[in-house]
Amino acid sequence: MKNINIITLYPEIFPASLGVSVINRGLTSNLWKYNLYNPRDYTEDKHRTVDDTPYSGGAGMLMRADILGRTIDNIPEVDRGRMIFVSPRGRTFNQAMAEEWSREDNFTFLCGRFEGVDQRVIDYYNFEEVSLGNFVLAGGEVAVLAMVESTIRLQEGILGNKLSLEEESFSKDKLLEHDQYTTPAEWRGHKVPPILLSGNHSKIKEWKKDQSLKITQNKL
Numbered sequence: 537m538k539n540i541n542i543i544t545l546y547p548e549i550f551p552a553s554l555g556v557s558v559i560n561r562g563l564t565s566n567l568w569k570y571n572l573y574n575p576r577d578y579t580e581d582k583h584r585t586v587d588d589t590p591y592s593g594g595a596g597m598l599m600r601a602d603i604l605g606r607t608i609d610n611i612p613e614v615d616r617g618r619m620i621f622v623s624p625r626g627r628t629f630n631q632a633m634a635e636e637w638s639r640e641d642n643f644t645f646l647c648g649r650f651e652g653v654d655q656r657v658i659d660y661y662n663f664e665e666v667s668l669g670n671f672v673l674a675g676g677e678v679a680v681l682a683m684v685e686s687t688i689r690l691q692e693g694i695l696g697n698k699l700s701l702e703e704e705s706f707s708k709d710k711l712l713e714h715d716q717y718t719t720p721a722e723w724r725g726h727k728v729p730p731i732l733l734s735g736n737h738s739k740i741k742e743w744k745k746d747q748s749l750k751i752t753q754n755k756l
Contacts, residue, residue, distance in 0.1 A: 538568035538691060540684055541611050541644040543604070545586065547572040549677045559685055562694045570684070571611075575599065578606040587650050596651030604657045608644070617642025619663045620683075621653070622676030626665030629683055631710075633666070637683075638690035645684070647676030712755060714747035 542550065550572060554560065562568055576584040586604075587597040608616075618640055637643070646653065646663060658665070668679035688694060717728040731743045 537566055537641075538688065539615055539617070539642045540568065540570040541573060541615065541642075542570055542647065542680060543573045543575065543607055543645065544647040544675075544677055544680075545575060545649050546647075546675065546677060547574050550681075552681055553685055554681060554688075558694055558696075559688055562688060562691065565693070567691060567693050568688055573607050573611060575603050575607045578610065579603055590651070594651070598651055599649060599653040599657075601654035601656045601660075604646070604653060605660070608657075608661055611644060615642050616644045619644050619646070619661050621646045621658055621663040621665050622648065622668070622679040622683075623652070623665040624667050624670070624672050626667040628667050628669060629679075629686075631686070634683070634686040634690060637687040643684075645676070645680045647680055649675045711745075711748040712752045714744040714751065 544550070550570065551560070551563070554563065554570070563570075575586045579585055585600075587599050590596075590598050618637070620643060622645065646657075657663070666683070668682055673679060715729075717732060721728050721733065729743070731739055734740070
């Protein structure tokens with residue numbers, strides 16, 4: 537079973553998209569699980585303070601090392617696995633990373649808030665910084681939802697059709713997925729490409745490969 541630990545100030549966000557469709561079926565079938573850790577539960581003052589101003593000044597507040605340290609220490613070390621801090625300065629998450637992560641069992645995701653976290657936490661626990669893209673969010677939760685969903689869906693038993701994984705974008709030949717069509721055969725004057733209705737499987741395969749190449753090249 538894949539085990540996902542999520543450190544967040546807003547546990548109410550979860551499970552969100554992880555609680556529907558095939559990802560949720562995997563959850564209810566015990567193919568994976570997630571555990572939520574709220575740093576406010578590990579504070580020692582009546583206001584449950586988790587942040588403070590940065591030394592030497594600067595905008596905003598930082599999540600404190602002592603609070604995050606106590607939070608992480610409450611996660612059994614054997615269950616922590618790969619440590620991920622969601623950060624815009626990290627390497628960008630992609631399908632290759634999802635495939636790599638799908639072969640691992642334990643993860644701990646740290647969702648930042650405010651202006652970030654004390655660097656000592658990242659260094660002490662050897663967090664790997666990973667970004668969802670070149671933009672900034674209010675916190676790491678949305679990025680974690682995307683990364684976890686992308687990873688979990690690759691796990692054996694989640695998707696019923698293995699071919700779905702092989703043919704989708706970025707898999708196998710690292711090409712984007714070809715255009716796809718279903719019924720009706722004609723809609724508002726737009727027809728399904730005749731080749732897809734021909735029954736000639738070798739020609740259809742060739743068409744799909746050509747489409748994938750063109751779409752991938754146009755994106756570059």
